[in-house]
Amino acid sequence: MILKGINFDDKFAHFDECWSPKCVARLDNYLVKVLKIKGYFSWHSHKECDEIFIVHKGKMRIDFRDGFVELNNGELFVVPKGKEHKPFSEEVSEIILLEREDVLNTGDVTNEFTKENLDWI
Amino acid sequence: MILKGINFDDKFAHFDECWSPKCVARLDNYLVKVLKIKGYFSWHSHKECDEIFIVHKGKMRIDFRDGFVELNNGELFVVPKGKEHKPFSEEVSEIILLEREDVLNTGDVTNEFTKENLDWI
DSSP states (O other): EEEEEEEHHHTTTOOOBBSSOOEEHHHHTTTEEEEEEEEEEOOOOOSSEEEEEEEEEEEEEEEEETTTEEEETTTTEEEEOOOOOOEEEEEEEEEEEEEETOOTTTTTTTOOOOOOOOOOO | EEOEEEHHHHHHTTTTTTOEEEEEEETEEEEEEEEEEEEEOOOOOOOSOEEEEEEEEEEEEEEEEEEEEEETTEEEEEEEETTTTEEEEEEEEEEEEEETOOOOTTOOOOOOTTOSOOOOO
């Protein structure tokens, strides 16, 4: 039986919408998601769990109440549980996320960015 | 406060040894590791938890008792818990791993590949 891997370029080619995470794989009770971003997301935090951001293509900035991190292609950052953060990208960038499956994308708040039912692609 | 991301190219530039995973980040009780591989690893499985392989540079094959998967640059595969697998790469390839922190690299067996004390780089 020949199995196939998940090709991130293929996955990103299948959608254009920003701030709408799509699931591509499961690791135990965590989900790997692909996300296109442009502009600002809302301030939020995830009280119970850390969140991985990996820049697949482009670049992004994550603002914190006490600073920021800038990420380029092939860079990873873990936002620690409970830390308020506000992602931003000037141009459309392709991001890989990894976080617990029971996490809401907007953390402890619900707003216009909230996506409760995640698509798989 | 300006924080820095983890640059995978930088991390891989810091070591040459194959089959010796190095930790680069923690997500809750999971670890992100970088690993160079060449040749065959041993057959093993992780009874309790899934394992993510992402090819950062190069390519690899993972053999299973009932098949295999070939992965190229920018491709991910999740080896399900309990599934026996045997990683292989003809040339040196750079792999990103993500698995629970209490997992041994050789799974349920100890052999010449076993690395009990993981380095951080």
